[in-house]
Amino acid sequence: MTELEKGPTGRRRGRGARERILGAAQQLFREQGINRTGMDQLCAAAEVSKRTAYQHFTGKDELVAEYLRRFDPSVLSGVFDRTDLTPRERLLAAFDIPATTPLCPYIGAAVELHDPLHPASQYARDYKKAVAARLADAAREAGAADPEQLGEQLALLLDGAAARTRVLNADAFPTAAAIAAVLIDSAIPAGDDRRPAEASS
Amino acid sequence: MTELEKGPTGRRRGRGARERILGAAQQLFREQGINRTGMDQLCAAAEVSKRTAYQHFTGKDELVAEYLRRFDPSVLSGVFDRTDLTPRERLLAAFDIPATTPLCPYIGAAVELHDPLHPASQYARDYKKAVAARLADAAREAGAADPEQLGEQLALLLDGAAARTRVLNADAFPTAAAIAAVLIDSAIPAGDDRRPAEASS
DNA sequence: CCGTAAGCACACAGGGCGGTGTACATAACA
DNA sequence: TGTTATGTACACCGCCCTGTGTGCTTACGG
Numbered sequence: 001m002t003e004l005e006k007g008p009t010g011r012r013r014g015r016g017a018r019e020r021i022l023g024a025a026q027q028l029f030r031e032q033g034i035n036r037t038g039m040d041q042l043c044a045a046a047e048v049s050k051r052t053a054y055q056h057f058t059g060k061d062e063l064v065a066e067y068l069r070r071f072d073p074s075v076l077s078g079v080f081d082r083t084d085l086t087p088r089e090r091l092l093a094a095f096d097i098p099a100t101t102p103l104c105p106y107i108g109a110a111v112e113l114h115d116p117l118h119p120a121s122q123y124a125r126d127y128k129k130a131v132a133a134r135l136a137d138a139a140r141e142a143g144a145a146d147p148e149q150l151g152e153q154l155a156l157l158l159d160g161a162a163a164r165t166r167v168l169n170a171d172a173f174p175t176a177a178a179i180a181a182v183l184i185d186s187a188i189p190a191g192d193d194r195r196p197a198e199a200s201s
Numbered sequence: 202m203t204e205l206e207k208g209p210t211g212r213r214r215g216r217g218a219r220e221r222i223l224g225a226a227q228q229l230f231r232e233q234g235i236n237r238t239g240m241d242q243l244c245a246a247a248e249v250s251k252r253t254a255y256q257h258f259t260g261k262d263e264l265v266a267e268y269l270r271r272f273d274p275s276v277l278s279g280v281f282d283r284t285d286l287t288p289r290e291r292l293l294a295a296f297d298i299p300a301t302t303p304l305c306p307y308i309g310a311a312v313e314l315h316d317p318l319h320p321a322s323q324y325a326r327d328y329k330k331a332v333a334a335r336l337a338d339a340a341r342e343a344g345a346a347d348p349e350q351l352g353e354q355l356a357l358l359l360d361g362a363a364a365r366t367r368v369l370n371a372d373a374f375p376t377a378a379a380i381a382a383v384l385i386d387s388a389i390p391a392g393d394d395r396r397p398a399e400a401s402s
Numbered sequence: 403c404c405g406t407a408a409g410c411a412c413a414c415a416g417g418g419c420g421g422t423g424t425a426c427a428t429a430a431c432a
Numbered sequence: 433t434g435t436t437a438t439g440t441a442c443a444c445c446g447c448c449c450t451g452t453g454t455g456c457t458t459a460c461g462g
Contacts (some may be wrong), residue, residue, distance in 0.1 A: 010222060017439075033315040035236050038419060049440050054421065110368040111312040114234045124368050137320055153380050160361020167311040167325050179354050186383050191246055218409075239449060250410045353433065 018056050020046040025067045034112045048103060064117040068109055068127070080134050087142030091135065091154060091184055094179035095161070104162045131155050144187045153183055159196055205394030220259050221247040223379060225267045231306060234266055235313045269328070271309055273361040281335050292336065293387055296362070296378035305363045332356050345388045354384055 024046035029036040039060060040191025043050045057063045085093060106124035113121055143149045161176035225247035240261060243253045245252040258264040286294060307325035314321055337352025345351045362377035 006349075033312070033434055035313070038423080040419080049442090050420095051422080051441085054441085057362050059418065101329075107308075107364050107368055108312050111234070111309050112236070114237055116370055121368075125370070127369055128365070136362050152376055154377050156361040156365050156380070158355070158361075159364045160357040160359075161366070163308050163360045163364040164329070165314055167308055167322075167329055167360070169317055169326070174351075175353055178350075179357070179380065182384060182387050183380060186387065190363075240451080241449080250409085251450095252414095252452080253409055256409085259449065 017046070017048050017052050021048055021053055021056060021063070022067060022070060023049075025063055026070070029064070031065060034109060053132050061118065061120070064109065064113070066108065068123040071105060071127075080138065082189060087088050087138050088184055088188065090138050091142060092177060092180055094135065094154065094158065095180055104158075107159065107162055108166075128155065128159070131158065139187070140182075142188055144183070144184075145188065145189070150183065150187045153178055157183075212357050218247070218249050218253050222249055222254055222257060222264070223268060224270060225249075226264055226306070230265070230268060235310060242330065262319065264323070265310065265314070266270055266324060269321050269324040271330075272306060275396065281339060288390065289385055291339050292343060293378060293381055294335065295359065296374050296381055307357070307362055308360065309367075313330065329360070332359065340385075340388070343389055345385075345390065346368070346390070351384065351388045360386075 014099035015161075021042070024042050025037075028045060039050060039053065043053050048076040061161055080089060080090065080094075082093060085180040092144070106118070106127055109120050110124045115121060132151045132155035134151075135154045136147045139150040139154070157180055164172035165177075220245070225243050226238075229243055229246060240251060240254065244254050247254070255265075258267070280289065281295075283291060283294065307328055310321050311325045315321060332357040333352045336355045337348045337354075340351040340355070341348035358377040358381055362373040365373035365376075
């Protein structure tokens with residue numbers, strides 16, 4: 001019980017230096033990038049002494065990895081769990097999130113770190129594959145002829161939209177959504193888009 | 202006439218420290234990324250003293266900008282100038298280049314520099330728009346209903362393939378090409394794909 | 403033969419980086 | 433009361449980075 005969740009107190013501040021560090025990381029990494037954000041600045045933003053930060057994380061690498069790991073659920077959930085949509089609508093809904101979600105940091109991380117062996121790069125790959133798999137699941141539900149292929153294609157569209165948005169500084173997701181619509185229509189036998197209720201019963 | 206192209210001599214080496222510097226930049230930036238490539242290393246690779254490098258380029262930023270600017274023609278030409286292909290084939294040929302071409306550095310540059318005002322970021326945007334425009338031209342030639350839209354869509358596919366290839370460490374261009382085929386077929390009135398010879402005469 | 407332009411070798415400044423060492427403060431718990 | 437876990441403040445290290453200053457070498461051109 002040497003962990004920080006030991007007692008009700010919280011020692012000094014509102015409890016959880018980790019949380020503040022990760023919060024600051026999330027903000028700064030996204031605003032400035034990973035490489036351009038120093039630990040000094042990060043700790044200042046988190047109102048945490050550098051000494052403390054290095055007691056919670058063995059190094060910046062671990063922090064980056066954890067930062068990416070935490071991002072996982074925020075994007076996936078809320079899109080694939082909407083049972084009120086038909087599978088087809090759910091596939092398309094994946095292209096509506098970017099406005100709310102800042103922008104997939106995995107591409108940036110992979111580019112910035114530039115080391116495929118970095119744990120964060122591993123997380124990035126896992127995440128990408130997870131998204132593709134989820135899309136493939138939805139595609140299967142929607143009755144696609146080749147769900148894996150459609151999932152991979154839609155995942156590529158998401159990445160393309162993210163990258164293009166970043167480079168051009170203009171939202172490219174509508175374009176991606178338009179492509180997605182074409183792909184879905186051409187991959188799913190006509191009219192085979194059942195409501196979840198009808199499908200499950 | 203204080204420039205280096207002043208005379209036939211070449212002073213010391215095979216003439217053109219600039220060329221060697223840019224050559225080394227092209228190689229190193231691509232292999233290691235921009236931020237991870239120091240001027241010391243770059244100058245060593247170019248067999249140029251650091252002092253000389255800073256006499257040719259006011260700073261690393263200018264070097265990066267020039268590096269991106271030079272990249273322009275190498276990708277565009279050779280794909281869009283192949284008059285032996287039908288417009289449709291030309292559109293698809295754009296997805297075959299990645300094997301020969303290392304990988305679009307503009308996305309990486311935009312991410313690494315992380316400053317939309319950086320001249321290199323400007324070049325990146327210009328390049329992306331140029332590619333989309335060229336694709337739109339080819340799409341128009343191919344008889345697409347909405348060439349601009351198709352060009353933008355195909356450009357997004359290229360970016361998506363580049364980004365995904367980078368993150369997953371696996372070639373994503375075949376997937377992009379498959380999508381492109383679907384898009385093209387759905388955007389071009391059936392069978393309207395004339396040989397250039399027939400079209401021009 | 404000398405001037406001059408291009409380039410080199412080397413050292414160094416200044417700064418940010420990741421990371422650490424030391425000494426001190428707080429507050430729960432015994 | 434004192435111990436211990438947690439965290440702070442601050443200085444510090446070594447490293448690498450971009451960028452310069454200084455003096456020396458090379459080789460063409462007159």
